[in-house]
Amino acid sequence: MKFTSQSQVEDMIYSSYLRAINNITETLDEQVRRPELTRALLDLVGSPDRDQQYILVTGSKGKGSTSRFISSLLSHLGYKVGLFTSPHLVDFNERIRINGRAISTENFVRLGNVVHEGFQTIENQLSADEYQGPVGIGLAIAALYFKENHTDFNVIECGRGGRFDDTNVLKNDWAVITPIMEEHVANLGPDLNSITLHKLGIVKNKATKAYISRQKSSILATIKENLTSNSVQYYEEQFWADSITITPIGTTFDVRTNQAIYPSLTIPLLGQFQALNAATAVVLCEDITGGPLDRELVINCFAKLQWPGRCEVICHDPLTIIDGAIHKESAAYLAELIQLVNPDRSRDVTSIIGVPKDKDYLGVIEVMSTVSEQLIVTKPDISHLSFPTDALRVAKRFIEKSSEFPYLEDALTHIKARSSSEIIVIVGTQTFIGNAKRLFGQSLHDIGL
Secondary structure, X not given: OOOOOHHHHHHHXXXXXXXXXXXXXXXXXXXXXXXXXXXXXXXHOOOOOOOOOEEEEEOOOOHHHHHHHHHHHHHHOOOOEEEEOOOOOOOHHHHEEEOOEEOOHHHHHHHHHHHHHHHHHHHXXXXXXXXXXXXXXXXXXXXXHHHHOOOOEEEEEOOOOOOOOHHHHOOEEEEEEOOOOOOOHHHHOOOHHHHHHHHHHHOOOOOOEEEEOOOOHHHHHHHHHHHHHOOOXXXXXXXXXEEEEEEOXXXXXXXXEOXXXXXXXXXXXXXXXXXXXHHHHHHHHHHHHOOOOOHHHHHHHHHHOOOOXXXXXXXXXXXXXXXXXXXXXXXXXXXXXHHHHOOOOOOOEEEEEEOOOOOOHHHHHHHXXXXXXXXXXXXXXXXXXXXXXXXXXXXXXXXXXXEEOOOHHHHHHHHHHHOOOOEEEEEEOHHHHXXXXXXXXXXXXXXXX
């Protein structure tokens, strides 16, 4: 069979997982995953990742935006840079980019056909409860695309964990670890120490340079113990973001490294953690180039930077912010941001929440209730996930005038017709955020350098 459409390639990418999931009865932990199948698939399509330079980024908060910061800075420095992230908001193509531009449908379908034979060869050897991970299959397409376009560097956002992630079959000379928090406990747990060890799996050997963003003291102790004992060169407490100011149009901050000071940088993204992510990107790029970066170049790069769906302002009248928070700690970042934007609570805030039942919808609802006058629970127009049936009851426990609508579009129509809200916050799964982007008429295929 020869694929002729993007949807056919996407069906292949998910088919192995969907086949196996019905045959898996136990709770999967990371060790059950089979990243070696991704390695086998890459080898079957010619090992396109060999002799390429990879930067792997993991963590619990901000790994996507940090990947974007790094790839954008390197692009502005004159390099051709591949970027592989997940999940996507609207189209699968968004996951694979070169210098900010998403892979075309034509190239996606063409390379999907290249991968298909190797995919089927492996698929024919698997038992009913084994599967090829969707991220690994997408990665094979990305690696082929980067190789044939002769990229200088490729920035790869890991999935959950790190050690057993499909992306970790790549040879990476740079490893970035963003803030770690309690997440995917059933898979990575049972505690923060175990989660941290999973994330550290992307630091493979003494040749890997590791860049550690700000961490809780207990997590940092685990990181230091493991990296020091392995004689890994790592950067921590050697770069800072301070003088952070947040306004409705973005975040302004200073970055200090051991080599230079970059004052008054502004990014059109909201959140203190975004400034920390930017500082991580700066010090890594200093290391790659061998010295301080041109300040004007950094200013211009960050001023243009976009990262859809992450504390993103998509409308100013009324002020509308979207964010892909699906657990309590991520929602706390967002709530802190709302407090900074609306410090005296002079403007009414409505939070629209679409978090699946297998995520921390209880925690997200509780946190967003602390900064909202009204809560609305709903779901995206299309999703393979299940959403909680008791979300409205939970919301009413915190704010009595909470309400529920079948879909996001219904909620937005209601707000436009009847609400006096001056700030709207849309929070939930990436599919939910993608739904919001579509409803606001925004394209995601080209986010520039």
